Amino acid sequence: MRTSAVFRLAAASAVAAATVLAAATTASAHVIVDPSSVPKNTTDQTFAFRVPNEDDNNSTVKVEIDFPTDHPVPSALVAPVPGWTDKITTTKLATPIHTDDGDVTDVVSQIVWTGGQIAPGHYQDFTVEFGALPEGTDKVVFKALQTYSDGNVVRWIEEPQAGQPEPKNPAPVLTLTAATADDGDSPSGAPSAGAGAGAGAKPAPAASNGTAATAATTATPTASGSDSTARGLGIAGIVVGVLGTVAGVLLGRRGRGGDAGTSA
Structure with missing residues (x-):
């Protein structure tokens, strides 16, 4: 049960990161004037x-x-x-x-x-x-x-x-x-x-x-495009980090539970 939950959490982490990155790319892809x-x-x-x-x-x-x-x-x-x-x-x-x-x-x-x-x-x-x-x-x-x-x-x-x-x-x-x-x-x-x-x-x-x-x-990136991409990457990193931490906690609990069963 716990292993299945960890896999589901990892999959959700990957989807969330991909979604945020896609949004960041879309936000910066429009006609701009530079500078x-x-x-x-x-x-x-x-x-x-x-x-x-x-x-x-x-x-x-x-x-x-x-x-x-x-x-x-x-x-x-x-x-x-x-x-x-x-x-x-x-x-x-x-x-x-x-x-x-x-x-x-x-x-x-x-x-x-x-x-x-x-x-x-x-x-x-x-x-x-x-x-x-x-x-x-x-x-x-x-x-x-x-x-x-x-x-x-x-x-x-x-x-x-x-x-x-x-x-x-x-x-x-x-x-x-x-x-x-x-x-x-x-x-x-x-x-x-x-x-x-x-x-x-x-x-x-x-x-x-x-x-x-x-x-x-070949060109100096504009402030608006760079800022949008940077924010998107930052948010993606936070999402992945939080979900990864939760996954680590669940894996740790599963390991401790297995050790306790062996000792008994």
Whole structure:
């Protein structure tokens, strides 16, 4: 009886650990913007919209990023991505944005990438350089649509709320922190040729493909993805440890019971 109970407990431990690990992996596999947080006076900064493929059988064939219009990005340049074609849509502002380089009346409202593929188990970075950041807000919320080769469209448009669980399909969010004391420029690497719209920005470097197996060496993991995975692994470790301790106690009791029977 006790042996059977120990086996059942061990099986439950394995299932619990696998469930927690699976949840941690799922939580980190969504479209994000990287870096996810910068000072408000950051200029000429390259951001990557990282798109992982969550489907085991289909490739991602289209990516759409919608820019906010209530707090528009004053200027943006799009880096070419090998194998992909980008289409940039701009919108005219009712009230121009005043910058050191002059008034900005047209801003990027949408970028769509087509023609390439993100295979299962892979991700792709789509890089855009912002010449400046929106004013009057602490965050920039983008909306992303991911289309798979079977026609399925995943809409990453749900805005995370402070103090609430992460939504199923969270939108990429760029957090704007307090302005720094320096001139606001942040290093964005050596510029390369790009295409886009906006004033005063420099072309951003092209992104490269990566796989889940090499992500740790080819790109710096984002804070949100790393934290979710770390929490999941920590919880899994606690679950396994507690259940393992209980199993050890039961085995110890069974051993002592066997010894007592032999002595009698």
